[in-house]
Amino acid sequence: MRFSLPIFDIRNLSLQIANQTILKNISLQIFEGEYVAIIGPNGGGKTTFARTLLGLQKPTSGEVLIYGKPIEQFKNWEKIGYVPQRATLTDKNFPATALDIVKMGRLANKGFFAFYNEEDNNKVQEAMEKMSVWQLRERLIGELSGGQRQRVMIARALASDPSVLILDEPNTGVDIISQKIFYDLLRELHTNDHITILFITHDIGVIADDITKLITINQTAQVCTSPKEALSCEDMSKLYGVQAHLLANHRKGDIC
Numbered sequence: 001m002r003f004s005l006p007i008f009d010i011r012n013l014s015l016q017i018a019n020q021t022i023l024k025n026i027s028l029q030i031f032e033g034e035y036v037a038i039i040g041p042n043g044g045g046k047t048t049f050a051r052t053l054l055g056l057q058k059p060t061s062g063e064v065l066i067y068g069k070p071i072e073q074f075k076n077w078e079k080i081g082y083v084p085q086r087a088t089l090t091d092k093n094f095p096a097t098a099l100d101i102v103k104m105g106r107l108a109n110k111g112f113f114a115f116y117n118e119e120d121n122n123k124v125q126e127a128m129e130k131m132s133v134w135q136l137r138e139r140l141i142g143e144l145s146g147g148q149r150q151r152v153m154i155a156r157a158l159a160s161d162p163s164v165l166i167l168d169e170p171n172t173g174v175d176i177i178s179q180k181i182f183y184d185l186l187r188e189l190h191t192n193d194h195i196t197i198l199f200i201t202h203d204i205g206v207i208a209d210d211i212t213k214l215i216t217i218n219q220t221a222q223v224c225t226s227p228k229e230a231l232s233c234e235d236m237s238k239l240y241g242v243q244a245h246l247l248a249n250h251r252k253g254d255i256c
Contacts, residue, residue: 024220050082050168083154133155
């Protein structure tokens, strides 16, 4: 039994767009220190769910509390880092360096018209070093590989020194080797920096040993606090509506 205040407390959340039900009667909680994987079929509502947690999408009914406050009253958005879907697919002609991109992550603290100070510069450098992209700071973002852009975007989210990191399928356009590096970095952020992680993904097998909670979303939501027990081929086939096959990760696990 938990007695701590949840970071996100979602109560009877439903959302309709143009008379189409996207999310239906979702109630769940996410606590500090958890590593949560969110899975489900394309169009099932995963991204909409994440955007609702961030106040970017208003529910039709129900409510979201963040650190015990209704989302409309929550002001400390710097505590929540966000990497949106397809963030790595940057326009190659975009005239900004990797350093410029990561500096944008400090705007949640300062506003658009404030000046950067030494603390801001230190936080930006710390985030870039943590993601191993400080050496790329003068490179244009369009010149970087998919894996490098991925780590720059994570560094941008980390620049505000968040306690929660929400990632929406950040591996789009990223090669296998870069994905391995990325998963290792996420593990370090969770284990060493104690950052709560919400990770929307289709690659559940590779992080099965790391996650502490699994949320499946297909309009409604189901929560499992024993993720590996839920990762059966039968369960995944029901969720995705097709015959599913789960592959073991690089460390251990069964193969279906």
